[in-house]
Amino acid sequence: MSELIDTFIARGDLAHLALLLWAGAASFALWFVLRELAAASRRFDDFVRELEVFNRRAGRSSRGGGEAANDG
Known part of the structure; x- marks a missing residue:
């Protein structure tokens, strides 16, 4: 690596080295x-999926067994 830097310095191409x-x-x-x-997006997707599962379970238990409990 030192040889590469020395070559750039000797030729006066410091601007090219800086750009590189x-x-x-x-x-x-x-x-x-x-x-x-991408990792944050995957974590958020997992969170939303788990929240949906939680809401589905909590909704069934609080209504007394399902959607039919709200018909009357």
Whole structure:
């Protein structure tokens, strides 16, 4: 890696080296953010699914056995 940096320094391409490092860091940051966003989306989906199950169970027990209890 040191040889690569020395080559850039010797040729005066420090701007290109800086641009390469910036592009690498920006790409890594984007990948990390997208990965975390996908994980958060999965966690939220799991939460909503569990909440739906809970509401279904709680609704049956509080109405006394199902939808038919509200007909009268």
